[in-house]
Amino acid sequence: MVIEPGTSSDAELAPSTSTCASSVSRCGDEEGAGGLRCLPVTSHRCLSCTPGPDRIVDHDRTIVNAPRVFRGPATSLHGGAAAGLVACLADAHLNGPAVRFNVRLHSPPPLLTDLAYRVELDEVGGVMRFEIGPVGSAVLSGWAATEAAEPVVPADIVAELAGHATLSAAEQTRFDAYERPPTEEFSQCFGCGSSNEDGLHLRTRAIDDHRAWIRWCPSERWRDGNDLSMLAAIAALDCTSAFPLQELGVTVEGETCLLGTYDGQIHQRPPVAMKGDFRIVTAPRFRQGRKIYADIGLFNPEGEVFITGCATWIVLAAA
Numbered sequence: 001m002v003i004e005p006g007t008s009s010d011a012e013l014a015p016s017t018s019t020c021a022s023s024v025s026r027c028g029d030e031e032g033a034g035g036l037r038c039l040p041v042t043s044h045r046c047l048s049c050t051p052g053p054d055r056i057v058d059h060d061r062t063i064v065n066a067p068r069v070f071r072g073p074a075t076s077l078h079g080g081a082a083a084g085l086v087a088c089l090a091d092a093h094l095n096g097p098a099v100r101f102n103v104r105l106h107s108p109p110p111l112l113t114d115l116a117y118r119v120e121l122d123e124v125g126g127v128m129r130f131e132i133g134p135v136g137s138a139v140l141s142g143w144a145a146t147e148a149a150e151p152v153v154p155a156d157i158v159a160e161l162a163g164h165a166t167l168s169a170a171e172q173t174r175f176d177a178y179e180r181p182p183t184e185e186f187s188q189c190f191g192c193g194s195s196n197e198d199g200l201h202l203r204t205r206a207i208d209d210h211r212a213w214i215r216w217c218p219s220e221r222w223r224d225g226n227d228l229s230m231l232a233a234i235a236a237l238d239c240t241s242a243f244p245l246q247e248l249g250v251t252v253e254g255e256t257c258l259l260g261t262y263d264g265q266i267h268q269r270p271p272v273a274m275k276g277d278f279r280i281v282t283a284p285r286f287r288q289g290r291k292i293y294a295d296i297g298l299f300n301p302e303g304e305v306f307i308t309g310c311a312t313w314i315v316l317a318a319a
C-alpha cells in the first residue's frame with residue numbers, strides 16, 4: 001500500500017535497537033550516514049536474492065531493485081514487500097534466522113531503480129540495522145534480530161486472532177455478505193489489487209464487528225525450496241490489515257491509510273505445503289487521531305501461528 005513520507009517516530013512500536021558495534025568488517029570504504037556500512041554476506045540465498053523475476057536484493061552489489069510486480073501504488077514499492085525484503089537482508093547478514101524485524105518507510109521507494117543498502121551488525125551478529133536508499137535520504141530503514149525480546153503482538157491477542165483461523169457459521173455468513181465497492185483504490189497493489197495479475201489478491205473482509213479474515217493459497221510462484229517465500233508471507237500481512245478498516249468502522253469514506261511503520265515477528269517459517277491453506281486474521285487494536293494500530297497474523301486452519309505483525313497506519317483525508 002502507499003507509504004507515509006517522513007513518518008514521525010512511534011515510540012510504542014519501535015523497541016530501542018541495540019547499539020550497534022562499530023567493529024564490523026567492511027566490504028568497501030564507503031560509510032553511510034549513521035555509520036552504517038556494507039558488509040559481506042553469509043551463504044544465505046532465497047527467492048528474493050537469486051536471479052529471476054522476483055529478485056529484489058542483489059547482495060553482491062549491495063543494492064535493492066524492486067521489480068514491477070511488487071508495486072503498491074503504481075510507481076512505488078508495496079510496504080509489505082518492503083518489509084518482506086528485510087527478511088532476506090537479515091538472513092544474509094545475521095548469525096541465525098531473523099525472527100523479529102522493524103521497518104520504517106520514509107518516502108515511496110521507486111520501482112526498477114538501484115537503491116544501495118547499508119547494514120550494520122552488533123558484535124555477535126544478532127542484531128542488524130539497515131538503511132536503503134541514498135545516504136542521507138534513505139527511503140527505508142529499520143532493524144532485524146535473531147531474538148524477539150518482547151512479542152510484537154501480545155500473546156492474548158495472538159491467541160484471540162488464532163481462535164478465528166477457522167470461521168464459525170456466523171462468521172462465514174458475515175464474510176459472505178461482503179459487498180465489493182464499485183471502485184478499487186489500489187487495484188494494482190501487490191497485496192490486495194485485483195488488477196495486479198501477479199499479485200496476492202488478498203482482500204480481507206469483516207467476519208464480525210472487530211475482525212477481518214481471508215484464506216490464502218499461495219501460488220507455486222512463491223515456493224522457495226521447501227518454504228514459502230518470506231517476502232510473500234510478510235507482504236501478505238501488510239495492506240490486509242488496512243483493507244477492512246472502513247468496513248470495521250475505524251475509518252470513514254474518503255480517508256486513506258498510509259503505512260508508517262511495520263513490526264513483525266516470525267514465530268516459525270511457513271512451509272510451502274501443508275494440510276489446509278493459510279489463514280490471515282486481523283483486528284485493529286486502536287485508533288488515536290490519525291494513527292491506527294492494527295494487529296495481524298498468519299495461521300494454519302488450526303490456529304498455529306507463523307508470523308505476526310503490527311502496522312501503524314496514518315490516516316489521510318481525501319484530497
Ligand SMILES: [Zn+2]
Pocket residue numbers: 044045046047048049050057087088089091092
Ligand atoms: Zn535472500
Ligand SMILES: [Zn+2]
Pocket residue numbers: 001186189190191192193239240
Ligand atoms: Zn494493497
